[in-house]
Amino acid sequence: MIKLLRIKEILANSSIDTEITISGWVKSIRDAKELSFIELNDGSTMSNLQVVVDKQNFSYNDTLNKISTGASIKVRGRVVASVGSGQNIEISAGFISVLGESPNDYPLQKKRHSLEFLREISHLRSRTNTISAVMRVRNTVSFAIHKFLQDRGFFYIHTPIITSSDAEGAGDMFQVTTIPFDSKKIDSIDYKQDFFGCKTHLTVSGQLAVESYCLGLGNVYTFGPTFRAENSNTVRHLAEFWMVEPEMAFYRLDELIELSQDFLRYLLQEVLENCQEDLIFFDQRIKPGLLENLRSVAGSSFKHMTYTEAIDVLTHAIAQGKTFEYPVQWGVDLKSEHERYLTEEYSKSPVIVTDYPKEIKSFYMKLNDDGKTVRGMDILVPGIGEIIGGSEREDDYETLLNRMKESGLDIDSYQWYLDLRKYGSVPHSGFGLGLERFVMWVTGMSNIRDVIPFPRTIKNCQF
Amino acid sequence: MIKLLRIKEILANSSIDTEITISGWVKSIRDAKELSFIELNDGSTMSNLQVVVDKQNFSYNDTLNKISTGASIKVRGRVVASVGSGQNIEISAGFISVLGESPNDYPLQKKRHSLEFLREISHLRSRTNTISAVMRVRNTVSFAIHKFLQDRGFFYIHTPIITSSDAEGAGDMFQVTTIPFDSKKIDSIDYKQDFFGCKTHLTVSGQLAVESYCLGLGNVYTFGPTFRAENSNTVRHLAEFWMVEPEMAFYRLDELIELSQDFLRYLLQEVLENCQEDLIFFDQRIKPGLLENLRSVAGSSFKHMTYTEAIDVLTHAIAQGKTFEYPVQWGVDLKSEHERYLTEEYSKSPVIVTDYPKEIKSFYMKLNDDGKTVRGMDILVPGIGEIIGGSEREDDYETLLNRMKESGLDIDSYQWYLDLRKYGSVPHSGFGLGLERFVMWVTGMSNIRDVIPFPRTIKNCQF
Numbered sequence: 001m002i003k004l005l006r007i008k009e010i011l012a013n014s015s016i017d018t019e020i021t022i023s024g025w026v027k028s029i030r031d032a033k034e035l036s037f038i039e040l041n042d043g044s045t046m047s048n049l050q051v052v053v054d055k056q057n058f059s060y061n062d063t064l065n066k067i068s069t070g071a072s073i074k075v076r077g078r079v080v081a082s083v084g085s086g087q088n089i090e091i092s093a094g095f096i097s098v099l100g101e102s103p104n105d106y107p108l109q110k111k112r113h114s115l116e117f118l119r120e121i122s123h124l125r126s127r128t129n130t131i132s133a134v135m136r137v138r139n140t141v142s143f144a145i146h147k148f149l150q151d152r153g154f155f156y157i158h159t160p161i162i163t164s165s166d167a168e169g170a171g172d173m174f175q176v177t178t179i180p181f182d183s184k185k186i187d188s189i190d191y192k193q194d195f196f197g198c199k200t201h202l203t204v205s206g207q208l209a210v211e212s213y214c215l216g217l218g219n220v221y222t223f224g225p226t227f228r229a230e231n232s233n234t235v236r237h238l239a240e241f242w243m244v245e246p247e248m249a250f251y252r253l254d255e256l257i258e259l260s261q262d263f264l265r266y267l268l269q270e271v272l273e274n275c276q277e278d279l280i281f282f283d284q285r286i287k288p289g290l291l292e293n294l295r296s297v298a299g300s301s302f303k304h305m306t307y308t309e310a311i312d313v314l315t316h317a318i319a320q321g322k323t324f325e326y327p328v329q330w331g332v333d334l335k336s337e338h339e340r341y342l343t344e345e346y347s348k349s350p351v352i353v354t355d356y357p358k359e360i361k362s363f364y365m366k367l368n369d370d371g372k373t374v375r376g377m378d379i380l381v382p383g384i385g386e387i388i389g390g391s392e393r394e395d396d397y398e399t400l401l402n403r404m405k406e407s408g409l410d411i412d413s414y415q416w417y418l419d420l421r422k423y424g425s426v427p428h429s430g431f432g433l434g435l436e437r438f439v440m441w442v443t444g445m446s447n448i449r450d451v452i453p454f455p456r457t458i459k460n461c462q463f
Numbered sequence: 464m465i466k467l468l469r470i471k472e473i474l475a476n477s478s479i480d481t482e483i484t485i486s487g488w489v490k491s492i493r494d495a496k497e498l499s500f501i502e503l504n505d506g507s508t509m510s511n512l513q514v515v516v517d518k519q520n521f522s523y524n525d526t527l528n529k530i531s532t533g534a535s536i537k538v539r540g541r542v543v544a545s546v547g548s549g550q551n552i553e554i555s556a557g558f559i560s561v562l563g564e565s566p567n568d569y570p571l572q573k574k575r576h577s578l579e580f581l582r583e584i585s586h587l588r589s590r591t592n593t594i595s596a597v598m599r600v601r602n603t604v605s606f607a608i609h610k611f612l613q614d615r616g617f618f619y620i621h622t623p624i625i626t627s628s629d630a631e632g633a634g635d636m637f638q639v640t641t642i643p644f645d646s647k648k649i650d651s652i653d654y655k656q657d658f659f660g661c662k663t664h665l666t667v668s669g670q671l672a673v674e675s676y677c678l679g680l681g682n683v684y685t686f687g688p689t690f691r692a693e694n695s696n697t698v699r700h701l702a703e704f705w706m707v708e709p710e711m712a713f714y715r716l717d718e719l720i721e722l723s724q725d726f727l728r729y730l731l732q733e734v735l736e737n738c739q740e741d742l743i744f745f746d747q748r749i750k751p752g753l754l755e756n757l758r759s760v761a762g763s764s765f766k767h768m769t770y771t772e773a774i775d776v777l778t779h780a781i782a783q784g785k786t787f788e789y790p791v792q793w794g795v796d797l798k799s800e801h802e803r804y805l806t807e808e809y810s811k812s813p814v815i816v817t818d819y820p821k822e823i824k825s826f827y828m829k830l831n832d833d834g835k836t837v838r839g840m841d842i843l844v845p846g847i848g849e850i851i852g853g854s855e856r857e858d859d860y861e862t863l864l865n866r867m868k869e870s871g872l873d874i875d876s877y878q879w880y881l882d883l884r885k886y887g888s889v890p891h892s893g894f895g896l897g898l899e900r901f902v903m904w905v906t907g908m909s910n911i912r913d914v915i916p917f918p919r920t921i922k923n924c925q926f
Binding site: 421 | 467469471472486488489505506507533534535537562563564565566569570571585586587588589590594595598599601602605606609613616618619620621622623624625626627635637638639640641642644645652654658659660661662663665672675676678679680681682687688690692702703705712713714718858879880882883884885886887888889890898915916917919921922923924925926
């Protein structure tokens with residue numbers, strides 16, 4: 001069987017005069033007097049391969065008439081040095097067959113299409129430069145996440161998507177049911193009759209579940225879809241998104257900071273190394289300055305300050321004349337404008353903020369000895385704000401129980417989580433990175449709907 | 464910062480007389496006259512590290528009283544050659560601190576526990592030999608899936624979990640909603656008021672969605688959770704399970720067969736190489752003969768026969784006196800007993816069966832020229848039956864439309880899928896592998912509930 005070559009391999013490895021067979025989709029076809037030029041793409045890379053067709057060869061006439069933008073073809077031909085600019089090699093076509101034609105109503109004719117329009121045809125948009133580049137970057141980031149963690153002995157744990165916890169404190173939830181509640185026959189709802197025999201929802205985070213496997217296997221991570229039923233119709237919110245959540249036994253805040261910083265820099269370096277062509281495209285077409293920003297963060301060491309220090313910096317800035325929309329005082333949550341000031345104006349680098357007031361953070365974060373702050377950690381990066389959130393976890397049974405009561409959680413349904421602190425509790429820490437937020441950052445894309453194959457947002461679940 | 468060592472690294476790399484610090488959970492503590500012996504495990508590997516404590520050292524008395532099975536401790540000590548059998552090295556303890564005690568009601572006291580019992584304490588069961596070994600194997604398989612596909616230039620596509628398709632022909636679905644239907648206030652259901660503005664479900668397969676990105680990016684795969692609301696309370700069914708579904712543009716049935724066979728052998732080899740210790744455990748404790756079976760399949764070439772040939776083989780066997788519970792004739796679906804005969808008795812190797820009657824396969828499988836069979840493919844393995852199912856996809860618009868009508872699908876909601884055959888259609892093929900089925904096979908575990916961290920089955924959604 002002849003191995004099918006992809007355009008990426010051909011551009012990288014083929015030598016002049018080699019005979020090859022290649023398949024792909026026609027980006028454009030241009031007629032000259034004696035020749036036709038076909039720009040062919042197969043998704044393996046941003047670059048097209050130019051196929052040159054000698055029209056005087058009689059047998060092409062029929063075939064050429066069927067070839068238009070969007071058509072799929074198979075070409076057998078010879079690699080030749082390109083005479084035109086923009087590419088080193090091209091294919092001198094020996095034989096072309098049309099795999100699938102593309103009628104005139106093909107929505108992706110050769111012109112600029114708005115990202116809004118492309119969202120309406122999400123099933124075809126992977127054939128565009130922008131979306132295919134985003135998906136290649138997303139792929140590189142996803143695999144880099146696995147590589148980084150696997151190289152360090154982490155185990156990938158698939159935490160459950162359907163959960164019987166009715167709130168994990170992280171957001172509104174979708175209900176999952178097999179009760180035919182829209183049928184006229186249902187008089188009253190009995191959850192004993194539901195599939196799982198109880199009320200169930202889609203998870204908002206795999207953290208609590210992965211902690212359980214952390215406290216047996218050591219270093220673990222969950223990486224999968226999570227769900228929020230928030231009524232937020234913004235460019236930064238999805239109802240369904242992917243999150244990676246590593247959890248490390250015996251790690252305290254210091255080690256958490258070091259690991260998450262290494263993680264972030266590794267992901268950036270992998271993208272910079274493996275997606276050069278795509279990043280150049282984003283730098284030129286989507287967000288000028290992108291590459292410089294990414295390279296600078298990948299090489300920089302992150303500034304560390306406590307929340308209290310961050311408030312001091314902000315207060316000092318106000319005293320110097322800086323104005324913010326939202327008030328700054330110890331106890332308030334940092335807003336996007338504050339995060340941007342810290343990274344973009346104050347430190348001109350990513351900033352790690354730790355030791356937040358317990359009132360503005362989750363119940364599971366370890367309480368400091370001061371009784372007021374918790375060992376939470378956020379990594380803020382220039383241009384995007386918070387990219388990673390994590391913490392050392394509360395590992396003391398009684399303290400955790402109190403924090404859960406304070407937070408109004410139903411203790412019974414979290415007894416299993418408390419058990420982890422009852423039997424062989426250990427210091428442990430973890431963080432979460434939202435995949436889409438990261439991909440937005442490294443591609444410069446400004447709408448989160450364009451960095452996931454089929455976005456799910458309020459009032460939209462197409463395809 | 465001192466890098467925390469894991470037991471796996473210590474056993475592999477530490478030289479005698481090195482000073483190390485190690486943390487983990489106590490599997491057992493045994494008292495001798497002058498010494499105490501602690502078996503310590505940290506989840507990184509099946510093996511425990513033995514910690515030897517000289518009781519005459521006065522400072523230990525208090526500490527030792529707090530150490531029992533399940534407790535977590537931190538040990539500073541010296542690597543010494545082990546005098547006992549079963550390990551090459553052990554740790555001579557210099558200093559021990561107790562991180563977390565383990566009260567007497569710790570459910571995992573040192574004795575054999577049934578897998579049923581462990582399911583009731585799924586949040587603690589990763590601390591047992593069996594479940595930790597399963598999860599390490601599951602991790603190795605999951606990462607091997609990514610490595611195999613990434614090495615070949617496949618892109619990882621996250622297909623959506625929530626879908627507006629009300630049936631994909633693959634099974635019963637869970638409904639996803641934010642309508643508070645158990646509230647007394649709801650008089651009638653208006654899906655325009657639901658979160659997505661329409662009725663939505665959890666996906667049963669990412670295939671159709673990933674095909675869309677395949678026809679732009681070339682070689683892609685989806686690997687994520689899928690859902691079936693089937694009322695099947697068996698050892699082989701989960702309501703939530705993980706599936707990998709690669710999809711290859713320009714691949715026909717032949718290439719599909721070759722790739723899926725390579726894929727399966729690669730996964731086996733990765734497990735055999737990276738999980739030796741765990742597999743030996745499964746071979747000795749769970750399923751004798753397991754290792755031999757896996758090695759044999761990893762090295763064997765798979766036998767290929769068409770469905771029609773398979774029916775002939777089975778009919779011939781019946782003529783020779785073999786009895787089956789279910790009837791055999793052209794047109795029926797192969798049952799488990801038939802699959803087992805083909806692999807275990809007839810060919811004594813994995814068997815690839817292709818070209819099934821269209822009536823027993825999905826609408827998207829490519830129709831053969833005979834008009835009766837489709838280019839579907841199942842890989843059957845000894846001891847477990849079907850492990851991979853795939854097909855060349857129907858790439859002709861009219862043929863697909865007819866097959867969809869025959870199958871009673873709502874054409875309107877699949878117009879996007881038909882579009883993929885309207886604009887630049889190409890031959891393409893894909894397959895699906897259920898992760899849990901594969902992990903059951905390579906570990907010899909007989910209940911699917913024991914190969915996923917938190918199983919979701921009918922009437923059970925604990926933790």
